[in-house]
Amino acid sequence: xxEISAAPAAPVRPLRADARRNYDxxxxxxxxxxxxxxxxxxxxxxxxxxxxxxxxLHRHFPTRQALLEEVxxxxxxxxxxxxxxxxxxxxxxxxxxxxxxxxxxxxATTRGLAAxxxxxxxxxxxxxxxxxxxxxxxxxxxxxxxxxxxxRPETTMVDLLTLVNAVSLVTEGVADAADEAVRLVSLAIDGxxxxxxxxxxx
Amino acid sequence: xxEISAAPAAPVRPLRADARRNYDxxxxxxxxxxxxxxxxxxxxxxxxxxxxxxxxLHRHFPTRQALLEEVxxxxxxxxxxxxxxxxxxxxxxxxxxxxxxxxxxxxATTRGLAAxxxxxxxxxxxxxxxxxxxxxxxxxxxxxxxxxxxxRPETTMVDLLTLVNAVSLVTEGVADAADEAVRLVSLAIDGxxxxxxxxxxx
DNA sequence: TGACAAACGGGGTGCCCCTCCATATCTTGG
DNA sequence: CCAAGATATGGAGGGGCACCCCGTTTGTCA
Numbered sequence: 001x002x003e004i005s006a007a008p009a010a011p012v013r014p015l016r017a018d019a020r021r022n023y024d025x026x027x028x029x030x031x032x033x034x035x036x037x038x039x040x041x042x043x044x045x046x047x048x049x050x051x052x053x054x055x056x057l058h059r060h061f062p063t064r065q066a067l068l069e070e071v072x073x074x075x076x077x078x079x080x081x082x083x084x085x086x087x088x089x090x091x092x093x094x095x096x097x098x099x100x101x102x103x104x105x106x107x108a109t110t111r112g113l114a115a116x117x118x119x120x121x122x123x124x125x126x127x128x129x130x131x132x133x134x135x136x137x138x139x140x141x142x143x144x145x146x147x148x149x150x151x152r153p154e155t156t157m158v159d160l161l162t163l164v165n166a167v168s169l170v171t172e173g174v175a176d177a178a179d180e181a182v183r184l185v186s187l188a189i190d191g192x193x194x195x196x197x198x199x200x201x202x
Numbered sequence: 203x204x205e206i207s208a209a210p211a212a213p214v215r216p217l218r219a220d221a222r223r224n225y226d227x228x229x230x231x232x233x234x235x236x237x238x239x240x241x242x243x244x245x246x247x248x249x250x251x252x253x254x255x256x257x258x259l260h261r262h263f264p265t266r267q268a269l270l271e272e273v274x275x276x277x278x279x280x281x282x283x284x285x286x287x288x289x290x291x292x293x294x295x296x297x298x299x300x301x302x303x304x305x306x307x308x309x310a311t312t313r314g315l316a317a318x319x320x321x322x323x324x325x326x327x328x329x330x331x332x333x334x335x336x337x338x339x340x341x342x343x344x345x346x347x348x349x350x351x352x353x354r355p356e357t358t359m360v361d362l363l364t365l366v367n368a369v370s371l372v373t374e375g376v377a378d379a380a381d382e383a384v385r386l387v388s389l390a391i392d393g394x395x396x397x398x399x400x401x402x403x404x
Numbered sequence: 405t406g407a408c409a410a411a412c413g414g415g416g417t418g419c420c421c422c423t424c425c426a427t428a429t430c431t432t433g434g
Numbered sequence: 435c436c437a438a439g440a441t442a443t444g445g446a447g448g449g450g451c452a453c454c455c456c457g458t459t460t461g462t463c464a
Binding site: 013015016018019022047052053054055056059 | 440441442443444445
């Protein structure tokens with residue numbers, strides 16, 4: 001988890017040894033710097049801390065988004081793993097809600113993550129980026145929850161994640177970000193109207 | 203509404219004529235530029251388009267936030283007016299929801315507004331800024347809705363506006379921003395769980 | 405109308421993103 | 435083991451932006 005694993009899956013040609021070393025250094029520096037300053041951290045500062053020239057950084061990561069994507073890859077993967085675990089739960093409705101809260105907390109406490117997820121193609125993230133990973137992992141949870149009748153059928157994972165991400169984005173950097181995020185997500189999940197005499201999942 | 207009205211309420215000394223002219227020009231240019239490029243519009247470009255030096259802009263508006271606050275003042279005031287009208291509705295629950303949707307649409311379609319509202323002091327905006335204005339105006343609606351039993355009593359206006367703002371922020375700039383915003387806000391208001399046989403407001 | 409407060413804006417500083425290209429470093433076939 | 439060629443590097447430079455200093459101009463009012 002703390003180990004930076006390696007370059008992307010199948011680079012047609014393996015990177016030269018020194019190139020790969022720099023790649024990893026940049027990623028490590030970026031992780032630290034983004035944690036400190038958020039998604040707009042200075043790329044030059046990252047290069048400086050990694051001990052490489054700024055050109056090297058730009059060669060490895062053509063866009064800021066590409067860098068962030070890689071920085072957060074492991075953390076997003078962890079969230080996906082959690083989704084897969086929760087998919088085995090015998091209360092699919094609660095499983096989905098639990099996961100959404102977890103995503104919100106992660107996003108609210110991990111500086112830059114939410115912003116990074118919003119950077120890609122407008123909203124339905126397309127490729128194999130972090131957005132799509134979450135979308136896929138969560139999709140399964142949503143399907144099950146809907147199957148169990150715990151969630152309205154017209155709900156989509158895109159909407160849910162957009163909402164959760166919006167909350168993360170807005171609570172990021174606040175003192176008690178995690179609490180705030182959980183509270184807002186819970187509000188959105190439960191709605192603002194009073195529960196009928198006995199709620200569906202009370 | 204389209205007229206830029208004047209300098210803030212009570213500047214202890216009235217501005218000199220040329221100063222006031224520049225103030226208004228800057229505000230107009232800022233409105234245009236922010237509409238084009240969002241809350242991060244270049245301040246130098248704004249000064250350029252207003253035909254003033256950048257120092258003049260900084261003298262009138264010490265921070266970006268101060269400028270945005272003034273740019274959006276009228277539009278926020280309009281939303282507050284709408285809130286006051288809606289406060290007379292005989293269905294306080296629906297009135298609140300209607301207003302929240304309106305705020306979301308406004309925020310999603312007015313580039314920079316949502317970002318500007320999030321810039322101030324973390325979340326419970328304090329002073330007499332746009333955030334507080336909305337908070338006050340909406341507070342009345344919320345109180346009535348809660349009085350009518352249409353909204354859970356522990357809900358706060360700060361949370362509601364934060365949520366709505368988050369949605370605006372995230373949908374800003376998307377093609378069908380208004381639709382998207384309304385859909386997400388509605389989702390958050392209604393919650394994700396299926397309605398019981400007959401919903402409270404069906 | 406003249407003197408003084410008020411306002412102005414050019415230009416400087418420091419930071420940032422991104423690219424070019426002369427140089428240095430790895431890798432591999434002989 | 436070594437050279438030739440492919441790869442990778444990073445300093446320097448172009449273009450922008452935010453913000454401030456301070457000599458100059460412009461209203462204002464007695």
